Amino acid sequence: MTHHDIVIIGGGPAGLSAAAAARKAGIQDILILERDGVLGGILNQCIHNGFGLHTFKEELTGPEYAARYIAMVEEEKIPYKLNTIVADISKDREVTYINREEGLVTIKAGAVILAMGCRERPRGALNIPGYRPAGIYSAGTAQRLMNIEGYCVGKEVVILGSGDIGLIMARRMTLEGAKVKVVAELMPYSGGLKRNIVQCLDDYGIPLKLSHTVVNIEGKERLTGITLAEVDANRNPIPGTEEHYSCDTLLLSVGLIPENELSKGAGVSMNRVTSGPNVDDHLETEVEGIYACGNVLHVHDLVDFVSQEAALAGENAAAYVKNGKSGEEGRKVPLLAENGVRYTVPQVLNVTAMQDAVTVRFRVADVYKDRYISVYYDDKLISKKKKKVLAPGEMEQVVLKKSSFADYPDISRIKICTEVE
Amino acid sequence: MEVRNLICIGCPLGCPVTVTIDGDDINVTGNTCPRGADYARKEVSNPTRIVTSSIRVNDGVIARVSVKTKNDIPKSKIFEVMEEIRNTRVDAPVAMGQVLIADCAGTGVEIVATKGVDRA
Numbered sequence: 303m304t305h306h307d308i309v310i311i312g313g314g315p316a317g318l319s320a321a322a323a324a325r326k327a328g329i330q331d332i333l334i335l336e337r338d339g340v341l342g343g344i345l346n347q348c349i350h351n352g353f354g355l356h357t358f359k360e361e362l363t364g365p366e367y368a369a370r371y372i373a374m375v376e377e378e379k380i381p382y383k384l385n386t387i388v389a390d391i392s393k394d395r396e397v398t399y400i401n402r403e404e405g406l407v408t409i410k411a412g413a414v415i416l417a418m419g420c421r422e423r424p425r426g427a428l429n430i431p432g433y434r435p436a437g438i439y440s441a442g443t444a445q446r447l448m449n450i451e452g453y454c455v456g457k458e459v460v461i462l463g464s465g466d467i468g469l470i471m472a473r474r475m476t477l478e479g480a481k482v483k484v485v486a487e488l489m490p491y492s493g494g495l496k497r498n499i500v501q502c503l504d505d506y507g508i509p510l511k512l513s514h515t516v517v518n519i520e521g522k523e524r525l526t527g528i529t530l531a532e533v534d535a536n537r538n539p540i541p542g543t544e545e546h547y548s549c550d551t552l553l554l555s556v557g558l559i560p561e562n563e564l565s566k567g568a569g570v571s572m573n574r575v576t577s578g579p580n581v582d583d584h585l586e587t588e589v590e591g592i593y594a595c596g597n598v599l600h601v602h603d604l605v606d607f608v609s610q611e612a613a614l615a616g617e618n619a620a621a622y623v624k625n626g627k628s629g630e631e632g633r634k635v636p637l638l639a640e641n642g643v644r645y646t647v648p649q650v651l652n653v654t655a656m657q658d659a660v661t662v663r664f665r666v667a668d669v670y671k672d673r674y675i676s677v678y679y680d681d682k683l684i685s686k687k688k689k690k691v692l693a694p695g696e697m698e699q700v701v702l703k704k705s706s707f708a709d710y711p712d713i714s715r716i717k718i719c720t721e722v723e
Numbered sequence: 724m725e726v727r728n729l730i731c732i733g734c735p736l737g738c739p740v741t742v743t744i745d746g747d748d749i750n751v752t753g754n755t756c757p758r759g760a761d762y763a764r765k766e767v768s769n770p771t772r773i774v775t776s777s778i779r780v781n782d783g784v785i786a787r788v789s790v791k792t793k794n795d796i797p798k799s800k801i802f803e804v805m806e807e808i809r810n811t812r813v814d815a816p817v818a819m820g821q822v823l824i825a826d827c828a829g830t831g832v833e834i835v836a837t838k839g840v841d842r843a
Contacts, residue, residue: 349775349776349777349790349791349837351773351791355733356734363775363791363837365837366837451785451787478776478805478809479809496730496739497730497733497737500730500737501732691739696737
């Protein structure tokens with residue numbers, strides 16, 4: 303069986319950044335496995351701008367951002383296999399992949415980095431009544447059809463869900479001459495970034511209807527219309543609020559789900575909130591030598607943060623390969639997400655083996671105004687920072703310094719929560 | 724004196740900024756970086772946008788090459804710029820950064836490729 307020091311599953315933004323960082327940390331024998339025919343992942347179809355302000359201090363489009371990382375991988379001559387799908391990862395890090403040239407191959411990895419990204423929640427997961435005509439797409443599928451394959455997806459459009467891809471597609475389809483009639487959102491707030499509501503909807507006068515959902519789909523061959531209704535606090539449609547929209551296209555932007563079938567196969571323990579693996583501050587899963595980063599770990603808003611996170615996974619996987627063991631044994635303290643904080647990544651912090659500073663990322667459960675984000679070591683308040691607005695669509699972070707634990711040798715839990723006053 | 728509340732679109736942080744306009748005196752608060760102040764000043768006087776789209780490629784490995792306006796263009800010109808982008812065809816290969824339209828819709832702004840497309 304062939305051996306590679308580090309095998310990276312996925313050649314999107316996370317996989318590319320992890321590979322570049324692992325090489326920088328001195329690992330020569332790296333292999334990236336990518337199921338598409340090109341590197342770059344979802345960035346290839348995200349042709350809008352707004353990427354890279356944190357990483358490169360300039361505003362790039364998705365393909366340009368991807369090109370920077372692809373160039374790093376090419377310059378470093380890091381090997382990758384395209385059109386190669388991974389079928390299985392075992393607990394002892396045997397990776398089985400399939401491609402046209404080699405057939406079914408199993409290789410052994412010193413460390414594995416999970417970087418498979420996420421996929422869109424489909425119609426089938428929503429239980430919308432009605433017919434099943436052509437013309438209903440997940441927003442990302444429509445984005446690919448339009449931006450890469452060059453199809454006109456539709457002329458009269460309704461979008462369900464106000465996630466970022468839905469907002470971006472509302473603008474994109476408007477620019478291409480379609481009429482986007484409405485964006486409907488089940489929740490009382492948008493799941494997308496504020497800037498996308500401004501520049502994708504407001505700029506073009508596209509209405510956003512919060513607390514609304516699709517309750518009927520019409521059309522036998524092609525979609526001919528949908529019915530929208532307002533929902534109550536329990537998200538149930540309110541009778542009498544139904545409105546009919548004629549349309550030939552319905553886009554669904556109703557959430558992204560980390561793609562973790564391979565992780566589960568490897569025996570990695572999963573987090574119920576993130577739908578990604580549980581990791582420590584090295585981004586190591588509970589299976590030794592298997593690391594996770596990017597959207598497979600938790601869904602991000604910004605690729606810049608994916609790149610940062612993935613670089614950390616790459617460095618830590620490199621250190622594991624060199625030392626032959628995970629971070630030195632130490633005091634592993636659970637991070638608890640409470641009172642309006644839905645989850646944290648990482649979920650565990652090794653306060654003795656941690657780096658000087660660790661960024662903890664999280665999302666809040668609802669839209670909050672004028673709240674503090676507080677950090678407690680056991681029951682002692684360590685820091686609190688006031689935020690004017692907190693929203694589930696915008697990932698938040700706190701930075702924990704190693705030095706801050708010097709006075710808490712017996713710490714048993716770290717709590718991150720929101721507080722009113 | 725006029726007060727306008729905007730969301731900065733300079734980056735995904737989306738800072739809420741307040742612009743106070745008093746004749747020629749424009750005051751911006753709430754921004755976390757200089758880009759926010761620039762954006763807010765522009766937005767209340769001459770709003771501009773970067774436009775991204777794609778252009779059909781003849782004989783390419785993929786059907787379309789993604790493009791952008793090299794600089795921001797007046798918001799009022801977006802649909803004229805799109806019209807010219809839609810009517811343009813280019814031949815593969817296309818290199819990233821290649822100028823595909825020299826002066827788009829009289830804005831004086833170039834349309835450049837944001838990815839490379841090889842010949843099929």
